[in-house]
Amino acid sequence: MSDAQPDHEVAAPEYDWDGYSFDTRQVHAGEYEDTVSGARVTPIAMTAGYRFDSFDDARGRFSGEGDGLIYSRQRNPSGSVAEKRIASLEGGTEAIVVASGQAAITAALLSLAQAGDHxxxxxxxxxxxxxxxxxxxxxxxVTVDYVWDESDDAEWDRVITPATKAIFSETIPNPKNDIVDIAQVSRVARRHGIPFVVDNTVASPFLIRPIEHGADVVVHSATKFLSGHGAALSGVIVDGGTFDWAGSDRTYPLIEHGVGGGPSFLDRFPTTAYARATREAVVNDIGPALSPFNSFLLHQGIETLSLRMERHLSNSLTIAAWLEQHPRVESVDYAGLPGNPAFALAQDLYGGRSGSVFSVTVKGGEAGARRFLDSLRVISRMTNIGDVRSMALHPATTTHISFSQELRDRLGISPGLIRLSIGIEDVNDLIADLDAALLA
Ligand SMILES: Cc1ncc(COP(=O)(O)O)c(C=O)c1O
Structure with missing residues (x-):
């Protein structure tokens, strides 16, 4: 290495990624460099705890002064990279990573609702x-009631009660790809002063950012598209910082009430009160922490999100259109196809891109589905969605087997229906596999 000083100023690396494009932020937001070695990829912080500088420092960290780390059940530097990156991509104020999508949904809602709530x-x-x-x-x-027609304000008004503390929805439900008008649901939530929590797993922030359409909280099974590799579970909760807690007629004790007369999360952190309460009073209590290694896998995955999504989308549109005209296919549920009832909504709200998880109903009912699934060679028979591999599943005899026949019928889970999660393989190889299985 030369000791010579350059005759010009050497630019310092950028670490504030606000204002950069989505594709740049998915690679960089939240990253930090190892100052000891200069390792370019953010190292994995494999540690359960953190040394306190002094007696007083320990007291300061536990009383919430500053942002010093305490214990990895609450916060870990590897988790923080994924948290900052996803908060940036979703347009939220803060995010919390947890061990799975189920943990994210549970924590997100239990910070709003307690026994007796709805x-x-x-x-x-x-x-x-x-x-x-x-x-x-x-x-x-905590009880849950359902709205079947989200466009019907009267149905919402009938189901919402004074005990209702959250409204929950998804952007692109599976297996039917029956995309939701989340802008309409946010209007209902606003009118009633109730926070709106949206599961954006299947769309990912590349397709839609629910906070821009009025959602207050976004959750993900980050196991799926955010990671893309299918190698590890993870989940995330994003606070939009948008809900007016003090202005709502409903009470949110965990967020609005302090302990023992002390200040509340809302007093201390006005724009991140929900995230702070969820992290410190739900996730930390119950303990679904994401391992630092899985956090690392998650932010490695996010780096290629937009590239993968483009391929997922183009493969899905080609395959859905091809399946629709296949003589052995009864129907295809994909909002990106012009005949689909949600086609106009998919164009208006989702930019014409309705993801890569949808269903195909083959002729011959359960027997036809069985023959079809057993004949697939490239596409895997498995229960997961959103990784680079294509996957297929028969919901009626797997994910929805515990539901009553009546509920399955109402949800449209028929005996010949197969869920597809289209991966990023070559589209012609996928079509050849589907064709051979349909003809089997
Ligand atoms: C839309 C959606 N939300 C949440 C989950 C749960 O996520 P996880 O399997 O990571 O717990 C899944 C899993 O399939 C999902 O599809």
Whole structure:
């Protein structure tokens, strides 16, 4: 190395990524360099705890002065990279990473609702969330009712009660790709003064950023598109910083009330009160911390989000259109196809891009579905969505098997319906695999 000084100023690296484009922020937002070695990729902070500088420093950290780290159940530097990156991409004020999407939904809602409270959700949601509501939330004393037609204000008004503390929805539900008009749902939530929590797993912030359309909180199963590799579970909760807690007629004790007469989260952190309460009073208590290694895998995945999504989308549109005209196919549920009832909404709100998880109904009912699935070779039979590999599943006999026949019928989960999660492989290879399986 030369000791010579350059005859010009050497530019310092950029670390504030506000104002840069989505594609730049997905690579850089939240990153930091190892100041010891100069390692360019943010190192993995494998540690459960952090040394306190002194007795007084420990007291300061526990009393919430400054931002010093305490213990990795609450915050970890590797997790913070993913948190800052996702908060930046979703346009939120702060994010909290947790061990799975289910943990994210649970923590996001339990910071708003407690025993005796009520949540209203749109009806078409991930089957695991429906089971979470019906089983665990019911045991916690939190009840959930559903709205089947989100465009019907009267239906919302009938279901919302004074005990309703959150409205929940998804952007692109699976398996039916029956995309939701989240701008309409936010108007309902605003009118009633209730925070709106949106699961944006299937769309990802590349397709839609719910906070821009009036959502207050966004959750993800980051296991899916955000990671893309399918190698590890993770979840995230993003605070939009948008909800007017003090202005709502409803009370949110965890956020608005201090402990023992002390200041509340809202007093201390006006724009991130929800995130602080969720991190410190729900995630830290219950403990679904994301391992630093999985945090690292998550922010590595996010770096290529937009590139992967472009391929997921173009493959899906080509495959959905091809399937629709196949003689062995009864129907295709994909909002990107002109005949779909949500086509106009997909164009207006989602820029014509309705993701890569949708369903195809093959002829021959369950027997046809069985033959089709058993004949796939490139596309994997498995329950996951949103990784680079294409996957297929028969919801009626797997994810939705515990539902009553009546509920399955109402949700449109018919015996011949197959969920596809289209990956980033070559589209012709995927079509050849689907064709061979359909003809089998
Ligand atoms: C829309 C949606 N939300 C949440 C989850 C739960 O996420 P995880 O499996 O990471 O717990 C899933 C999982 O499939 C999902 O599809």
């Amino acid at each position: 949540i209203v959700s749109t009806a078409s949601i991930y089957s695991g969330t429906r089971i979470l509501f019906a089983r665990s939330f019911a045991r916690f004393g």
